Amino acid sequence: MLLECDRISKRFGGVHAVAEVDLAIAAGQVFGLIGPNGAGKTTLVNLISGHLRVDGGAIRFDGADVTRLAPHELTARGIARTFQGVRLFKGLSVLENVLVGRHVRMRSDALRRLWPRGVPDRLDRERAAQLLERLGLTRPHALAGGLAYGDQRRLEIARALASEPRLLILDEPAAGMNPAESARLRDLMRALVAEDLTIVLIEHDVRLVMDTCERVAVLNFGRKIAEGTPAEIQASATVREAYLGAEDVA
């Protein structure tokens, strides 16, 4: 298993945002994480990526205990993520955003740059340009904050991929995308998985989840209420109840 969560919990005051959630995600697949709004999906992602500390339970990545590691340490180990609602460095250029994403894979070149003729990051810039091309971003020197929303989402994915992760967590990547963009995102995820990346996909676009995920876990009120293949999840009465309310179940 690449990522294992062992009964992890997080409380905010009296609210159990995440309650004793178990997850076991094997390498080389898209793993879906769905649930109604407020189910605790984003809190779970913040726990896995180190932005929040768990109150209880343990997280293992690639066999090692990473429960208490900070975000920057997890990025160095190969966990990258995007944010719900996009958090780009808006005042930096598109290319600079991706270069910042490569931070953990670059040696500091501050001292070498003091020598006037040094261009120490040429290879990194080439890598970044390749990523931009792959994501269909054509204006490397435009300010990130000035991009259309769909482009901002793709740039955030490019930035996350720049750290050469083994696990990529996408928090609602298709929000704000039109159907064509969403289809391209699906193709991209499939191609990345074929290159041995593992993806955790949080998404409300049911179609996208069903099309890409091998397994899906469902959260409701902080608890995992179901896990299985997309077909099993679609057939589950428990899941339908969570989304629609009990009285609507036929």
Add this chain to the structure above:
Amino acid sequence: MDALAEFFRVYQTTIGVIGINALLALSIWITLYAGQLTLGNAAFMAIGAYGAALLGMRAGVPLPLGLALGALLSAALALPLGLAVFRLRGVYLAIATIGFGEVVRVVLLTLPFTGKALGLNGIPPITELWHIYLSLAVVAYMLWRIQGSTVGRALAAIREDEMAAASQGIRVRRYKLAAFVAGAAIAAWAGGLSAHLNFSIEPGDFGFTRAVQILVFAVVGGTPSVAGPIFGATLLTALPEILRPLKEYRDIFAGLILMGVIIYLPRGLVTLAELRKTRRLQEIGAADVA
């Protein structure tokens, strides 16, 4: 040629002060570039000024060594201070560093060897203009090169979005601390130069007013680039001289100019250059620059 020599003779002090103020503006620029508002640079300047002056007067330490030791002492104090205050953000961070400035001022007023409220007098005026401008050139060049490096990008990323920066693997606290310590060293170096430019220093020279003045240099000049703080310090230091014909009204006009810049060019005077570029690009139909 004679006119130029005469100009330099008359305005020698002002030219020196401009260079020192430009160094001070660069010292706060580093933390501003990382999005952190700290106001301790007047205190760091004081540490460098008293350090270099005392070492020179009492121990006969040569100027470069005195400047270096002052900068080192300042950096050594900035390190634990930074560890403590970078738990804070925004206004709280600013206030905590103002508090540090007050502590330094009071310490200088009470220590047995700093001359209390009278300060130090009879400091040998051995700072030459080329000392100041060589320092400025070296500091500006280093900051300009670092701005385009992994370190510069990390600082900019922290300014733009701290959480996203941490998520890219940037050690946010460590970078903030490094920026703060580097700024403290530069401010102290400038302080040492200024102590040996004048005959005397006193604790009142390095109080809250000075702290705000340093901030204003950097903000009015503009923080996007290294040129901004240098430009801002130059203009604001020269302004009283330029406005001298206005006699008793000159402070009013200096204040109005300051307000005008902040209202119409909130990102600083250097944005004037960008505005011209944008306009030219719009004229030739390249509307893509946004």
